[in-house]
Amino acid sequence: APTAALNAKFGVCFSCHGVDGHAILPTYPNLAGQNKDYLVQTLKEFRDGTRPNPIMGPMAKPLSNSDIDQIAMYFADLKPGKK
């Protein structure tokens, strides 16, 4: 389970991608066990607009590189395939 601090900061991520990294809808991606470098790169693309996305763009906008590193590591470290 995430720390209270992580939950306060990234609760909005968990509301779609799941606190266990398994998405709440089948059209959303599972992130549990995803490659950390891929997650970092993708969040930066969302933030910087090189991968335009109406949902993830605004979500990623306020994130610092350090935030991105933190949440990417969280999801990468989760065990995939729970369902």
Added chain:
Amino acid sequence: APTAALNAKFGVCFSCHGVDGHAILPTYPNLAGQNKDYLVQTLKEFRDGTRPNPIMGPMAKPLSNSDIDQIAMYFADLKPGKK
């Protein structure tokens, strides 16, 4: 393991995303166990250009809806977390 027919058709997918759905590079996404609906939607976005991507755009261009369904099901059915 994929059938010979699947391998002939989708070998190019496996060369980056792995025949077991685990990407060959950490900046590529693992697809094993990913939600099928997400994979279908994403491949259609690549194909139709609504998600522009210099690598995946040309890859997805020739795919029929049935091709997309087939490869999405293949990756979704793989066991995630092998490494």
